[in-house]
Amino acid sequence: MSAPADPRAAVQRIADFYETLSPAALAxxxxxxxxxxxxxDPFNEVQGVPAIRGIFEHMYANLQAPRFVVTQRMVDGDQCFLVWEFRFRFRRFDTATEQVVRGGSHLRLAADGRISEHRDYWDAAEELYEKLPLVGALMRWLKRRANG
Structure with missing residues (x-):
């Protein structure tokens, strides 16, 4: 697979898209x-634009004000890695507190600069489960036991 003509510009365009993502932009x-x-990602493995759109539609249906903040990017040929913060509020549970999940995305770009492979890396236990009532208490207890 050959690298896009200007991979850094393609990655900038992708980062800008994610930082301004909205339900309307899913089209x-x-x-x-x-x-x-x-x-x-830790919960999904899909192929094709309609299936990817479905993941984001689910995100908007189940979370309040979800948004991505890209904090770092590394580009090497047709691949890049984005480091990000995913910020949101729960629709249930603690609806007032902004939650932050930190993670990264490994992207492989097609020759036209679009994403052909997208793999998200983040720790579901630490970054999400520990923030949930009941499950969070259990996860924190298990972590203490494992580290004790």
Whole structure:
């Protein structure tokens, strides 16, 4: 696979898209992902723009004010790694506190600069489960036991 003509510009465009993502912008996913793009995170593994759109639609349906903040980016040929913070509030549980999940995305770019592979890395136990009532108390207890 050859690198996009200007991979840094492609990555900047992608980072800007994610930082301004909104429910209305989901209609534009095809401009950022190839038709057969693969997406994987700790909860999902899908292929194709409609399936990727479904993940984001689910995010907007279940969280308040979700948004991404890209804090770092590394580009090497047709690959990049974005370091990000995902900020949101729960629709249930503690609806007032802004939550922050820190993670990263490894992206492989097609020759046209769109994403052909997207793999998110983040610790679901530390970054999400520990913030939930009941489950969080159990996860913190297990962590203490494992580290004790």
């Amino acid at each position: 534009d996913l095809g401009a950022f992902y190839t038709d057969d793009a693969r997406f994987k």
